[in-house]
Amino acid sequence: MRKLEAVVSIGRISACVLSFVFGSSCDPIPIGRSQGVLVADIGMTFDEVKLRSTLKVKPPRHMGDGTQLDIETVVFDYQIGDSVVRFPQSRYYWLGTRKTDKEHIAEMNIGITPRKVPLPTLNAFQHRLQAQLLADGWMPGHHIAKNEEVVRWWGGKRTAGDGRYWLRGNTLVIFEVSRMDEQKRDEPEGAGEYIVSLAIRPKGDEPELVYERSAWPY
Numbered sequence: 001m002r003k004l005e006a007v008v009s010i011g012r013i014s015a016c017v018l019s020f021v022f023g024s025s026c027d028p029i030p031i032g033r034s035q036g037v038l039v040a041d042i043g044m045t046f047d048e049v050k051l052r053s054t055l056k057v058k059p060p061r062h063m064g065d066g067t068q069l070d071i072e073t074v075v076f077d078y079q080i081g082d083s084v085v086r087f088p089q090s091r092y093y094w095l096g097t098r099k100t101d102k103e104h105i106a107e108m109n110i111g112i113t114p115r116k117v118p119l120p121t122l123n124a125f126q127h128r129l130q131a132q133l134l135a136d137g138w139m140p141g142h143h144i145a146k147n148e149e150v151v152r153w154w155g156g157k158r159t160a161g162d163g164r165y166w167l168r169g170n171t172l173v174i175f176e177v178s179r180m181d182e183q184k185r186d187e188p189e190g191a192g193e194y195i196v197s198l199a200i201r202p203k204g205d206e207p208e209l210v211y212e213r214s215a216w217p218y
Contacts, residue, residue: 033075034075034089037053037086038055038057038077038093040053040080041200042106042108042201046105058070065099067097068103069097071093072092072093074091075089075091076090078090085132087110087129092110093108093110094108094110095107095108106202109198111195112129112196112198118194119194126163126177126196130166139166139167139211140165140166140211140213141161142210143159143208144159145159159215163175165209165211167203170203171202172209175197177195179192
């Protein structure tokens with residue numbers, strides 16, 4: 001239930017943020033200059049984030065259950081803790097703690113797409129970033145079918161989520177693609193405008209993932 005509540009909460013907040021940042025039309029929104037670097041990772045405190053970031057980070061909100069939450073829409077470069085990989089001109093961040101540990105960050109969502117783009121452009125954008133993560137020591141992960149029934153559910157495939165999940169230490173990065181315009185009847189495959197965000201969680205949130213080089217077959 002804890003995991004489901006987190007996913008629902010994050011999805012609700014992300015939808016509001018995306019609507020505000022990217023608007024309802026498909027016209028590119030002016031990006032502007034990066035206001036600094038946000039350095040945040042699973043297990044860091046908000047004080048550590050503020051100390052290590054050049055981006056001006058406001059104090060988090062203290063929620064009724066004792067957890068802490070910070071949501072901001074701003075242009076910035078994002079760095080995952082000590083990783084050398086940076087995500088330039090990100091558009092928003094969502095950082096939160098949990099009831100089990102109200103001081104250390106355990107949930108993050110980072111909007112890393114500078115603007116809405118067609119799906120082929122987005123796929124190339126993701127591929128480039130995933131290659132950088134691999135070079136930085138991150139390991140790709142995927143779900144593996146436990147039986148033939150699952151294989152049938154997955155359309156004959158024995159794995160799912162290839163290229164979407166990346167792990168280093170206790171930090172799990174999940175690429176999440178969102179379509180930003182309405183689907184049209186009889187539109188061609190790959191039509192529309194898309195963005196990608198990073199959902200970042202502790203490794204234990206996805207215990208069934210298997211991490212191996214074959215999970216990113218490039």
